[in-house]
């Protein structure tokens with residue numbers, strides 16, 4: 001006689017995907033020595049925002065407590081924004097000495113490149129179909145993170161824009177729709193655009209920068225410097241990622 005034993009998993013058993021997500025989160029969190037003891041607490045707080053929730057029309061406010069509990073600690077006058085220049089900006093901010101991008105911060109670094117969402121009446125983290133709605137757990141995270149990062153900026157902020165596309169400043173991007181609108185005078189005095197060009201294909205007179213001027217607080221001074229990608233990378237190589245290298 002054959003007895004078939006069916007093992008019913010207890011309701012608390014989590015999927016391999018959840019364990020995988022947690023492992024990645026912990027690993028990236030541990031890379032920040034200043035806060036490595038708080039990784040478990042940070043992970044629970046992060047999961048609390050979206051686990052068991054519908055990923056669609058997910059409110060960015062859900063992540064607010066996360067940023068209140070884990071404030072930015074970099075010098076606010078070194079803020080570097082970007083739009084469509086992600087790889088370049090990361091090379092550029094490496095070393096974290098002169099400029100700081102959102103990915104140099106704890107939460108920005110951990111979430112960069114990850115996808116996550118919850119599901120009603122589940123304790124799991126999913127990655128499948130998480131971004132199927134316009135407003136979702138991932139997009140709302142970047143809305144909130146970008147808003148907090150820009151609220152923290154002070155003095156002279158900078159932005160690395162792509163001069164090889166038709167709209168180096170795109171008012172619908174996170175930079176254009178969220179960050180620029182948070183740069184309020186007198187906390188922020190000026191914004192410097194570093195327009196990355198390929199063989200002189202664009203310069204600071206680009207009409208798209210006029211759109212940026214119109215969106216930016218009129219009291220905030222707008223500067224612009226155009227630099228070729230080759231020159232910029234040369235500066236990165238030479239370790240002189242400051243204005244001095246290209247002006």
Ligand code: N1C
Nearest residue numbers: 081082083084085102103112142146149173174175176
């Ligand atoms: O829409 P974007 O660029 O203008 O967003 C970039 C802007 C930066 O200044 C950052 O501070 O907004 C912030 N930001 C991130 O830091 C970030 N890391 C990873 C916004 N988005 C970020 N991502 C992912 O890249 C995210 O999934 C989002 O959809 C893209 C946005 O890239 P973009 O359009 O080139």
